[in-house]
Every structure is written in C-alpha cells, then in structure tokens.
Amino acid sequence: MGKVALRRKKIIEILGSNPIISLTDLACLLDVTTETIRNDLKSTYLIDKVVQAHGSVALAHTTNARDVPYSFRKEVNSQVKNKIADQACQLISPGQVVVIEHNSISVMLIHLLSQNPELLSSITVITNSFSIMQYVQEKQLETHIIFLGGTFSLKQENSFGATTVAQMKNLRADISFLSPGAINEKLEITAYKEQDAELQKEIMKSCKRNVLLVEKNKYPEIAMWNVNLATDYDEIITELSFSSEQEKCLYEHKVNVITI
Incomplete structure (x- = not known):
C-alpha cells in the first residue's frame, strides 16, 4: 500500500x-x-x-458519527437540506397539527415556515427539537408548539428517551416529518440509537400522514436499530434516484416520491 x-x-x-x-x-x-x-x-x-x-x-456514518454535535450536522449538505425543507413546507396546510422530529433539516423547515407567518400561526407544531424552540424564541414567531419533554442532550439539542415517547403516545397529528439514520437497498429504515427508533415508530402511529426526508449520504447504509420500511410512508422527499425495482415497489405501496 x-x-x-x-x-x-x-x-x-x-x-x-x-x-x-x-x-x-x-x-x-x-x-x-x-x-x-x-x-x-x-x-x-x-x-x-x-x-x-x-x-x-x-x-x-456509524454510531460514532451520531455523536457529532448537531451544530455541525445541520450545516452538512445545507443546500440540499434547504430544497428538501422547501418541498416539505408545501405539504403543510393551515390549521394542521405537524410533528417535526429533531433532525438536521428541522430548523430549516421552521425557518422556511416563518416566511409564511399566516400559515405558521395557524398550525400546531409538536417537536422534541430544542433548536426549534430556540429559533422560535429568538425570532419571536407566532405559532403553537407542544414540546416533548424527556432526557435533554446538550450536544444534540433535543429531548429523548421513554418520557419523550410516552408523551408522543398521548398525542395525535395530521402530518409528520422524519429523517432516517440510514436507508439501504431493501428500503429498510434504521436508526443509530434505540431512542430515535422508538420515537419515530411512535410518531408514525400517531399521525395520519408521514413524510420521510432523505439525503443521499444516508444511502445505501444500515444502522443498528430497525424502524420500518420506506413503503410505510406516504411521501418521500429526497435527492436519491431509486432503482426501477425500488420505484416499482414504492409505487405499488402508493408512496409518493418527490425528487428534488
């Protein structure tokens, strides 16, 4: 060598x-x-x-990579994140209850929503993202927020754990926006941490419509904790180009793929 x-x-x-x-x-x-x-x-x-x-x-990738601070992760591939967030905003209707799981796209989603004050003020946001809470406070945004409590991570700027999951269990929402730890060729969605997997599962049970936000660097990878399949979602917003076989599978399960 x-x-x-x-x-x-x-x-x-x-x-x-x-x-x-x-x-x-x-x-x-x-x-x-x-x-x-x-x-x-x-x-x-x-x-x-x-x-x-x-x-x-x-x-x-890898579990070790998940320990990278949120402040770093949200800046990686920021132009793509912005495009994904823009498409996500277009799926939100006035008066809806919206779950925004803490991920590297979540604050960008709130930022874009803030450019439509009338829409933002009409919806209720459920989140475990402390970064969203900070952004709303700093910008003095008019919106309704339900913050999921639990164990707080200073480095990752979110709440997590059994308490977070239990609080989500008691709520119902119209639409959720989730981001996978990884997605592989079999369209399996996995998470690097158990608490992330459990919260994502609970969010999906509580929502009428679930949207998966996927960056290219999440594929093709697999993490330790199983969440579900890409076919379990209603929409996928992504920069990925799925294979013809994957597209057929998603189409048969009535998953709407929005490619940026």
Whole structure:
C-alpha cells in the first residue's frame, strides 16, 4: 500500500476515535498541509465516508458519527437540506397539527415556515427539537408548539428517551416529518440509537400522514436499530434516484416520491 493510501486509511482510523476534528489538527497529526488533507477528503476512497463543515471533518456514518454535535450536522449538505425543507413546507396546510422530529433539516423547515407567518400561526407544531424552540424564541414567531419533554442532550439539542415517547403516545397529528439514520437497498429504515427508533415508530402511529426526508449520504447504509420500511410512508422527499425495482415497489405501496 502506497504512502497516500496509508494516509487516507489513517484518516478513517483517527476519525474512528475522534467524532469530529478540525482540518488543521488532522493535518498536524499526519504531518501534512491542510491542502493535502482537503485533496484526500475529495478522493474516491474518502468522499462518501466523511462529511465537512466549518473547517472540520467527521465520519459520515456509524454510531460514532451520531455523536457529532448537531451544530455541525445541520450545516452538512445545507443546500440540499434547504430544497428538501422547501418541498416539505408545501405539504403543510393551515390549521394542521405537524410533528417535526429533531433532525438536521428541522430548523430549516421552521425557518422556511416563518416566511409564511399566516400559515405558521395557524398550525400546531409538536417537536422534541430544542433548536426549534430556540429559533422560535429568538425570532419571536407566532405559532403553537407542544414540546416533548424527556432526557435533554446538550450536544444534540433535543429531548429523548421513554418520557419523550410516552408523551408522543398521548398525542395525535395530521402530518409528520422524519429523517432516517440510514436507508439501504431493501428500503429498510434504521436508526443509530434505540431512542430515535422508538420515537419515530411512535410518531408514525400517531399521525395520519408521514413524510420521510432523505439525503443521499444516508444511502445505501444500515444502522443498528430497525424502524420500518420506506413503503410505510406516504411521501418521500429526497435527492436519491431509486432503482426501477425500488420505484416499482414504492409505487405499488402508493408512496409518493418527490425528487428534488
């Protein structure tokens, strides 16, 4: 194995024990320039294995990657997130009860809704996202919010756990917006953490209509905890191009796929 290949393999090893690291620190550890690291990260070996934002880098997948702070994750692939959020907003009608699960697209969804004050003021939002709560408070937005309590994660900026799930169990909503930890070729939806899987299952039971928001870097991957199948959703908003077989399967289950 050549010097370049060894260095790129070493980058994965370093990220395996450091959920997030700056490009500068990574370059120092490998005794190369930051420009060399940037070129490495664009290589075919690494491009699908890592994500970058704010001059830092993290693994794109694995349970370890889920420990990357929310503030970093929401900036990754932000243009695509914005397009997905824009399509999601178009599915919301006045007066609805809307569940927005905490994910890297959730605040962007509220931001776009804030540009339609009349719609935002008419709906009720159910969420476990502290980031949404902060955004609403900072912008002094007029909307009705039910915040799902539970164990609070400062790093991930959300509530989670049995209490969160129990509170969702007592509620009913018109539409939900969920984002998977991973989706594979069999269209299996999985989560990296048990609490995420349990909350997503409960949300889907409580909602008339469920929408899956999928970025390309979630596919084809599989995480530890089973949630359900993509065929269990009413709509999928994604940048993915499904295979003809997958499209047929989704069509037969009456899943509307909105490709951005």
